[in-house]
Amino acid sequence: MAKQERAVRTREALIRAAAESFDQDGFTVASLTRISSRAGVSSGALHFHFASKAALADAVEEAAATALRTVAPDTGHLGTSRLQHLVDATHRLAEALRDDVVLRAGFELSGEAAREPHTDLRMSWRDRVERQARRCEESGELREGVTVGRVVSAVVAATVGFEVLGVRDRAWLAPGTVTEFWRLLLPTLASDAVAARVRPEGSFRSAGRR
Structure with a gap:
C-alpha cells in the first residue's frame, strides 16, 4: 500500500x-x-x-477535464434559474483558471499547434455551455428569438477569449470582467422576468472572489 x-x-x-x-x-x-x-x-x-x-x-488534459467537471457541473443549486447556473459557471471557470495551473495548462494545450489534443478542454467547455443553454431554452428563460446556437457562440467566444488573454494578463479573468460581460449580454439574452433576477456578478461567494 x-x-x-x-x-x-x-x-x-x-x-x-x-x-x-x-x-x-x-x-x-x-x-x-x-x-x-x-x-x-x-x-x-x-x-x-x-x-x-x-x-x-x-495526463494534464485528463486531470484538467476532471477539474472542469467540478468547476462547471451540469446541475445547479435547487431553486437557481438555469441561466443563473450558466452565469455562475463562467465565474467559477474564470476563478479556477486564475488559481489552478493544471486546469489552465489543460486549456492552453487545447490550442497547442504542435500536438493533437487528447482531451480538448475548449471543446468540452463548449459542450457544457451548450447543454446549459439548451436547458435555459427548455425552461423558457431565453428572450423570444434567441436560439441556443447564439447563446453558445456568445458565451464560448467570450470565455475562451478571456482564457487566452488571461494567460498574459490575469485581469481578463477577474470577477469584474466576467460580470461586465454578463451585464452587457443579459438584456439581449434573457426574458425580462428572468433578466431582472439573474445576478451578473454570480450568485455565490468564495474565498478567491471579492
Whole structure:
C-alpha cells in the first residue's frame, strides 16, 4: 500500500510539474528534465509513469477535464434559474483558471499547434455551455428569438477569449470582467422576468472572489 501511495503522489507531482512547465514555457519548449526536476523526482521515475512528453500532456488534459467537471457541473443549486447556473459557471471557470495551473495548462494545450489534443478542454467547455443553454431554452428563460446556437457562440467566444488573454494578463479573468460581460449580454439574452433576477456578478461567494 505504501508503494502504491508513493506512486500516486509521484504521478500527481509530475502532472502538476508538467502543467507548470507547459503554462510557463509552452508544450514545445518544456523539457522532461526540467519537469522531473520541478517534481523532485528522477528522470527514471518520470519515464516509469510517462513514456513521453506527449503522454504527460495527455495526463494534464485528463486531470484538467476532471477539474472542469467540478468547476462547471451540469446541475445547479435547487431553486437557481438555469441561466443563473450558466452565469455562475463562467465565474467559477474564470476563478479556477486564475488559481489552478493544471486546469489552465489543460486549456492552453487545447490550442497547442504542435500536438493533437487528447482531451480538448475548449471543446468540452463548449459542450457544457451548450447543454446549459439548451436547458435555459427548455425552461423558457431565453428572450423570444434567441436560439441556443447564439447563446453558445456568445458565451464560448467570450470565455475562451478571456482564457487566452488571461494567460498574459490575469485581469481578463477577474470577477469584474466576467460580470461586465454578463451585464452587457443579459438584456439581449434573457426574458425580462428572468433578466431582472439573474445576478451578473454570480450568485455565490468564495474565498478567491471579492
